[in-house]
Amino acid sequence: MRRRLIAIFLALVTGVGVSLTGAAPANAASLSIICISNFSADSDIACGLGIPQNREITAIVWYVDGEKKSASGSSPRFEFPCIPGRRYVIRYEAWLSPPAPPGGEKFEDSIVVECHGAVIGNVFVGCSSGGSRMQCSVTWTGGTPPVSIQWSVNGAVRTFFNNRWWMDISCNAPSTMYISVTVFDAYSAQTASGYCFCHGGPLD
Numbered sequence: 001m002r003r004r005l006i007a008i009f010l011a012l013v014t015g016v017g018v019s020l021t022g023a024a025p026a027n028a029a030s031l032s033i034i035c036i037s038n039f040s041a042d043s044d045i046a047c048g049l050g051i052p053q054n055r056e057i058t059a060i061v062w063y064v065d066g067e068k069k070s071a072s073g074s075s076p077r078f079e080f081p082c083i084p085g086r087r088y089v090i091r092y093e094a095w096l097s098p099p100a101p102p103g104g105e106k107f108e109d110s111i112v113v114e115c116h117g118a119v120i121g122n123v124f125v126g127c128s129s130g131g132s133r134m135q136c137s138v139t140w141t142g143g144t145p146p147v148s149i150q151w152s153v154n155g156a157v158r159t160f161f162n163n164r165w166w167m168d169i170s171c172n173a174p175s176t177m178y179i180s181v182t183v184f185d186a187y188s189a190q191t192a193s194g195y196c197f198c199h200g201g202p203l204d
Helices: 003-018
Strands: 033-038 043-050 056-064 065-069 076-083 087-097 107-116 119-130 134-142 150-151 166-170 174-183 189-198
Touching: 033 107, 033 134, 043 056, 043 087, 043 107, 065 076, 076 087, 119 189, 134 150, 134 174, 134 189
Parallel strands: none
Antiparallel strands: 033 043, 043 076, 056 065, 056 087, 087 107, 119 134, 134 166, 150 174, 174 189
């Protein structure tokens, strides 16, 4: 998945280079910059520059939040691991020829990118009942902060348990209850639900 995302990203960068053919950037001191944060377990951000036709990078330096991260020679691409939910200021300084090196014309710009984590997945809810009570808990994987949780019982939202990974309520034994929980993150949501039986005996 990661290789495919990077391949798509590189294709996009190539497309930007074509779109700049025969035209100067909107800002004479900057190049077109694209950054993509993927939705995978190994979160990272990949950036690239659109280089005008008939020009070449002679040197380039990348910065993340003001800290120098890479001097990548003549490559217009840069990638680094990131923390889901965090925003980064990514800046570059690039020198293009002509004029021929040493030197070249300097370009610089910056962009703010938010890091995406893996989308919410594998939401699982488990419930136990006994003594006319229903106890449930939820687990999940992935997610980009902030993460929130919403429980409902028989279609009614139980706001008291919002953002809690567990729910403990009284129930009328014997009866069947429809339990649903939705886990939200910054970009996605997933719901797990099912019928649970309320009984008055020992906790099952």
